[in-house]
Amino acid sequence: MTVLRRTGQALLAPLLAVVIALVISGAVMAAIGVDPLRALSVMTDFGETPSQQVTAIVVVLNRAVPLFLAGLAVAVAFRMGLFNIGVEGQYRMATVVAAGVGASVSLPGPLHVLLIIVVAMGMAAIWAGIVGVLKVTRGVSEVISSIMLNFIALGLASFLLTGPLRGSEPGASIVTTKEIPESGWFPSLNGVFGALGLANPPRQLYGFLLVAVVVGVVVAVLLKRTRFGFDLRATGLSASAASASGVDAKRMVITTMLISGAIAGLIGLPDLLGADHNYGTQFTSGLGFLGIAIALLGRNNPIGIAVAAVLFAFLDRASVPLQIANIPSSVVTIIQGTIVLAVVIANEVARRIARRQAESGTAVAPPAAGDGSSGEPDAGPPSGPALSNASGATGRTDPMGSAS
Amino acid sequence: MAVTESAPSAVELRGITKRFPGVVANKDIELRVARGEVHAIVGENGAGKSTLMKTLYGMHRPDEGQILLDGREVVFKSPGDAIAAGVGMVHQHFMLADNLTVLENVVLGAEKAHGIGAAARRRITEISESYALGLEPDDLVEDLGVGDRQRVEIAKVLYRGATTLILDEPTAVLVPQEVDELFGNLAELKREGLTVIFISHKLDEVRKVADSITVIRRGTTVGTADPRTTTAKQLAEMMVGAELPTPETRTSTVRDTPVLELRGVTVAGQGARPAVDDVTLTVREGEVVGIAGVEGNGQAELVDAIMGLRPLAAGTVVLGTDDITAWTTRTRRERGIGFIPEDRHRQGMLLDAPLWENRVLGHQTEAPNARGLFIDRKAARADTERIMREYDVRAPGPNTLAVALSGGNQQKLIVGREMSAKPRLLIAAHPTRGVDVGAQSVIWELLKDARAEGMGIVLISADLDELIGLSDTLQVMLRGAVVATLDPGAVTPEQLGGYMTGAVAGTAAGAA
Numbered sequence A: 001m002t003v004l005r006r007t008g009q010a011l012l013a014p015l016l017a018v019v020i021a022l023v024i025s026g027a028v029m030a031a032i033g034v035d036p037l038r039a040l041s042v043m044t045d046f047g048e049t050p051s052q053q054v055t056a057i058v059v060v061l062n063r064a065v066p067l068f069l070a071g072l073a074v075a076v077a078f079r080m081g082l083f084n085i086g087v088e089g090q091y092r093m094a095t096v097v098a099a100g101v102g103a104s105v106s107l108p109g110p111l112h113v114l115l116i117i118v119v120a121m122g123m124a125a126i127w128a129g130i131v132g133v134l135k136v137t138r139g140v141s142e143v144i145s146s147i148m149l150n151f152i153a154l155g156l157a158s159f160l161l162t163g164p165l166r167g168s169e170p171g172a173s174i175v176t177t178k179e180i181p182e183s184g185w186f187p188s189l190n191g192v193f194g195a196l197g198l199a200n201p202p203r204q205l206y207g208f209l210l211v212a213v214v215v216g217v218v219v220a221v222l223l224k225r226t227r228f229g230f231d232l233r234a235t236g237l238s239a240s241a242a243s244a245s246g247v248d249a250k251r252m253v254i255t256t257m258l259i260s261g262a263i264a265g266l267i268g269l270p271d272l273l274g275a276d277h278n279y280g281t282q283f284t285s286g287l288g289f290l291g292i293a294i295a296l297l298g299r300n301n302p303i304g305i306a307v308a309a310v311l312f313a314f315l316d317r318a319s320v321p322l323q324i325a326n327i328p329s330s331v332v333t334i335i336q337g338t339i340v341l342a343v344v345i346a347n348e349v350a351r352r353i354a355r356r357q358a359e360s361g362t363a364v365a366p367p368a369a370g371d372g373s374s375g376e377p378d379a380g381p382p383s384g385p386a387l388s389n390a391s392g393a394t395g396r397t398d399p400m401g402s403a404s
Numbered sequence B: 001m002a003v004t005e006s007a008p009s010a011v012e013l014r015g016i017t018k019r020f021p022g023v024v025a026n027k028d029i030e031l032r033v034a035r036g037e038v039h040a041i042v043g044e045n046g047a048g049k050s051t052l053m054k055t056l057y058g059m060h061r062p063d064e065g066q067i068l069l070d071g072r073e074v075v076f077k078s079p080g081d082a083i084a085a086g087v088g089m090v091h092q093h094f095m096l097a098d099n100l101t102v103l104e105n106v107v108l109g110a111e112k113a114h115g116i117g118a119a120a121r122r123r124i125t126e127i128s129e130s131y132a133l134g135l136e137p138d139d140l141v142e143d144l145g146v147g148d149r150q151r152v153e154i155a156k157v158l159y160r161g162a163t164t165l166i167l168d169e170p171t172a173v174l175v176p177q178e179v180d181e182l183f184g185n186l187a188e189l190k191r192e193g194l195t196v197i198f199i200s201h202k203l204d205e206v207r208k209v210a211d212s213i214t215v216i217r218r219g220t221t222v223g224t225a226d227p228r229t230t231t232a233k234q235l236a237e238m239m240v241g242a243e244l245p246t247p248e249t250r251t252s253t254v255r256d257t258p259v260l261e262l263r264g265v266t267v268a269g270q271g272a273r274p275a276v277d278d279v280t281l282t283v284r285e286g287e288v289v290g291i292a293g294v295e296g297n298g299q300a301e302l303v304d305a306i307m308g309l310r311p312l313a314a315g316t317v318v319l320g321t322d323d324i325t326a327w328t329t330r331t332r333r334e335r336g337i338g339f340i341p342e343d344r345h346r347q348g349m350l351l352d353a354p355l356w357e358n359r360v361l362g363h364q365t366e367a368p369n370a371r372g373l374f375i376d377r378k379a380a381r382a383d384t385e386r387i388m389r390e391y392d393v394r395a396p397g398p399n400t401l402a403v404a405l406s407g408g409n410q411q412k413l414i415v416g417r418e419m420s421a422k423p424r425l426l427i428a429a430h431p432t433r434g435v436d437v438g439a440q441s442v443i444w445e446l447l448k449d450a451r452a453e454g455m456g457i458v459l460i461s462a463d464l465d466e467l468i469g470l471s472d473t474l475q476v477m478l479r480g481a482v483v484a485t486l487d488p489g490a491v492t493p494e495q496l497g498g499y500m501t502g503a504v505a506g507t508a509a510g511a512a
Helices: A002-031 A036-044 A050-079 A087-104 A109-138 A142-162 A191-196 A208-225 A227-237 A239-244 A249-264 A269-276 A287-297 A302-324 A330-360 A366-370 A383-390 B049-056 B079-084 B102-107 B118-130 B146-159 B176-191 B203-209 B232-240 B299-307 B329-334 B344-348 B355-360 B377-390 B407-420 B437-452 B464-470 B493-501
Strands: B011-020 B023-033 B038-043 B064-069 B072-074 B087-090 B164-168 B195-200 B212-217 B220-225 B258-267 B276-284 B288-292 B314-319 B337-340 B425-429 B456-460 B473-478 B481-486
Touching: A002 A036, A002 A330, A036 A302, A050 A087, A050 A208, A050 A227, A050 A249, A050 A269, A050 A287, A050 A302, A087 A109, A087 A142, A087 A249, A087 A269, A087 A287, A109 A142, A109 A249, A109 A269, A208 A227, A208 A269, A208 A302, A227 A239, A227 A249, A227 B355, A239 A249, A239 B344, A287 A302, A287 A330, A302 A330, B011 B049, B023 B049, B023 B212, B038 B049, B038 B203, B038 B232, B049 B164, B049 B195, B079 B087, B087 B146, B102 B118, B102 B146, B118 B146, B146 B164, B146 B176, B176 B195, B176 B203, B176 B493, B195 B203, B203 B232, B212 B232, B220 B232, B258 B299, B258 B456, B276 B299, B276 B314, B276 B456, B276 B481, B288 B464, B288 B493, B299 B337, B299 B425, B299 B456, B329 B337, B337 B344, B337 B407, B344 B407, B355 B377, B355 B407, B377 B407, B407 B437, B425 B437, B437 B456, B437 B464, B456 B464, B464 B493, B473 B493, B481 B493
Parallel strands: B023 B220, B038 B195, B038 B212, B087 B164, B164 B195, B288 B456, B288 B473, B337 B425, B425 B456
Antiparallel strands: B011 B023, B011 B064, B064 B072, B212 B220, B258 B276, B258 B314, B473 B481
16 A cells, blocks of 8 residues: 555656646747647647657657656766766767767677767766766865866867867768768667557667666666665765765765766767767757756656656657647747746655655654754745855754744 | 642643644643743653644644633644744754854844844843843854853743743753753743743653643653652653663673774864874773763764774774774674764664665665675565564554654664674664653663673763763763763762863772
8 A cells, every 4th residue: 555655646746747837838828829729739649640650659769768868867866966967068978989989990780889889888977977086086066067067078079070080071061970880870679660560660769779778777776776776875865874874975976977977978879879870060969958857857766767758758759840830849848847847846845745744743852843844934034044054053944033 | 939720821731632644643632831830741752742842832733622821722823823922942953053143043033023233132131131041142152052052042032022931852962060050040031930841851850940740651641740749750650651760780791802992093173173182992892881071072073983984183993803993984884883873863864765774774785684786675674674573663664764753763773773783892872862761771771781792882972870870981071082081880970070071180089
């Protein structure tokens, strides 16, 4: 019963949030003169022929794969209380270098692909590792350093693309790296459609989907079942309790950043190995930032992240049909934004309710009184809690101070 | 004492019942507190005192029953309402901003009352003088001692116009001398006609300071007692329905083999003065070494140094025959150091994690929790159930979140977990802090048994009776250094308090 109830509670908040977000988005659409119901019908219209419908599904899945990996990369760090905002830079660096290396060697099929994957993971892990080393040795906040490394990564990627790794003709409007030979392509999964008796769509379903599933399972097992995962989650729940239990906080920070980065290195590969075969100025950007939203939406849980990735991919696909139907495609951005906001708020509210219930479930003697989360009165004058928190003495809000 | 039969009680609670999902925290509570008295509420932790006080302070609303102030029924929707009605609360854990002055702390959040300038300063001085609190408005809180900080908290409540003060375990953080000062302050408050509700489970203190006592057991009031005619033993029996345990252990079980040796251990402090200053001591098998000292005199840093949580500036730590100075915390724990931390919420538990994960915490690499590189969830859950059974941890099951347990049950889980690893050396920092009488006696028994089996124990405690009762040797720490080694058999709490505050210097007779 408890399992059922807990799953129900875990699902309730994000579901409710998505519904609320849709309602708000609908109101915004109405306000800018778009019929929300028509927009919705355009978005959910996957076409008439089976071929069109399967193609739409392939497009959604192909977009969901990198989004899922991005969400995982962010979530792994989140689970130990690190905010890796630098996933964007990590995957861009990884993709350009992997594209360059992949184009410059020729190996038998599987080895070639493997080499590209390893190079991408390694490059992104190094890039993320810098953040970890800075935090451990110099105490630099990972948020600041990873944002700054994003800028460096984008600049460096452009330099590599236009300089040493340039493959396109001089003067071409789109600059790309050299094409990766066919031995370095990841086979598509289109055989599946034949086996299922569906129309074979013109689009290729990325074979990298399988890699993403494996990575998802590995991450889930790593977090939930291993000693390492326990240490990681313990650090995220309480860094002080974790180090008292024998977790080496510094090593943990670096290892986690390396893992988060290694996963981030995979983000660009579905497109690189499945469709584009080179890295160029038109390569998909922004996946790292979307990953943050997806990790939040999926509550840092691999299954939740998969659902969130599919949802975002679905919204993403809708932008072209919307434009064709003469509806601004920014509708999609509005929906994505409101969903993220609503989910973040809903999760926090759900967390507080759950904690308050648990906490007041017994007469926890002294700490509950001062914990603030249970006794927190309505927000008083803003200076009160802010000041007493700023002092950092206890990190608690002061019921006396804010209650006048 | 203006306790007349006809006058309505300052505070009266009638039939208060408060339910939370799955538990009834308070049931049919009856409480009458006369104006101008110090009324003590005693009971085990988890008995429902805190729930009751939260009800009275408006932090939540009762499901049934009435709250009457001066005979009139009131409904509190928030602490703000309670404050407006003249009920104030002094929390056990101080809520002060260290980097602000006394004036700023008192005024913070109550700027509407007297502004933040000269009027506020006048009012604070007035309060300080009329209740003999001895506060200087411009002192920085970080420079104040524990007793003074508590008086700032009391001033905060009075400044907001409270006529009824709830003090939640106010003596838990004080040494005997400070307790006497606090009782002096309470007498002043009483003389000025204020009502004090005093929560405690130190029964001797309650009998000293209270005019009347209400006893709570298992969520309901079991009766009232007159402190002048009731003994501490009778009170304790009302509280737990059983005999009062004592921490006494007189037969020595000390063996010759040392388990822990500290040689010249020095830990750097914030300023020029080291936090731990050249401490040398030995803990032998079967020996309890008590570390006495006013909080903040290096005990916490010493514990961190032994656990490997803080680097040493100088000195060596030897466990058995191994020099462990360079070992990581994990290796130290694997090789037989058990740790009951001072602040269980900060260092001992993951509040938002289930009990079985808390059982794994600190023993991630050991059986039955680990199987190779994996956590054995099934075995860990089963072992959590065993600990819950053997150590009387009252909770629905191993999947319950730790935050849902009362302090005593959380502590019993920690003690059970540490004992289960059969350590050679146990660091017990305030093992019975915030724990009820029942759990306290269980923990004392466990420590005694472990000692008899040859475990070496370092005991840090603010409860001087506990220190004197359990220890074989007492070391007094003052400003980071061990200033006295005492024989617990020949020292009284008052004498010990003297050493702790530096009033008495040197090593007393009977040093071990």
